[in-house]
Amino acid sequence: MAVPILKQSHYLIATIQSALNDSDLLQLRDALVDKVGKVRSKGVIVDVTAMDVVDSFATRTIRDLAYMIRLRGAETVIVGMQPDVAFAMVQLGITLEDVATALDLEEGLEYLDQKLRQTHGAV
């Protein structure tokens, strides 16, 4: 199932609607990395609110996604992590180091605005 990717000014927003299998995750990663270049986006928000379970494959893929997008000149923020999921991940020792996180969409957008102001001056 393809995850819809929306464009909001300089940013791309991907909202994960339900549990994704491995190939869906890879498809999302590739789609985002591709689209970032096509629309010359400066930031990407991945909303994982609807994800009840995040396993090590999903975590790795999300991390890869963030790194790849950074190489393409954009910043990624993961938003909406559920408390139970966050704790489960941490207990299993799978953390999203070097990947920015925020509480929700609004926070995520604010984070990206701030980041852009820091690196590129006024947005």
Next chain:
Amino acid sequence: MKFQKTEAGDKLVARNAIQSSLTAQTELLRQLVGHLRQNRSELREEWARRITHSKLLTAMSNEEIFAEATSVYDNYVEALETGTFEALQAYARNLSERIIPRGVQTDEVVGIVLLLRDVLARSLFAKYQTDFGLLNHILDAYEPAANRIANTVAVGFVQERERIIRQQQEAIRELSTPVLQVRERLLILPIIGVMDPQRARQLTEQLLRGIRSNRARVVVIDITGVAAIDSHVANHLVQTVEASRLLGATVIVTGLSPEIAQTLVNIGVDLGKMNTVGDLQGGIEEAERLLGYKVVPSAETPVQT
């Protein structure tokens, strides 16, 4: 029913032994209970005297001891009579509920029940001393019941203590992990007392929920009131910090005692992951800085007190 020491009598007894042993028991028990009821006043007084002499139930006054002694005595005899122990169990729990807050200890409760057992046994020895065989039968009826009574009362007491302890532990837990919002986006979690794995788990749940519902960006966890933590709890704390980060919040830990600082170093905590400040004041100042607040004295002159 008296046991005749005649040949015929013995044979009769032997032949009917198995069928009538139950009725024999019941009859003996009835005799026994009758005796205990008849001599209620003296036996109860003797028991109360022994309790005071053994320096038990010092937390209670003599009047109180006598009043409780009366209830226990009557419940005891009733349990002997009916052979059922539910009423006694209920009474034991009720009694425990009343005397535990007074500071009565387990050894005292067990002690007084055993004293009653002794007082009643002595009285039986006195009554049936002329007929050793009968005395033995009486004791056969009395002892299992008396032991079960002692057991029931002691277990009831201990169970009540355990229930109270659990209740208090729960109450302490409820009280002691509040999540407080002190500024927009800033939460404070002051922790006081003993940190055990269960409390740590509860803390994490409350914190993560609090971050979500208050939309907090910075959390200050103050552990000034925690004397020491073991490595499990320390690891849990680190995990809590990491999990909070996944929800977009920065955690500042303040008030680490020298002991806790040592524990963290000993277990090799990655200090890069832990943002710590010496005291709560410093932690709040750092949090405000992270949030972009600046505290300046106002231009107005403060009210002279």
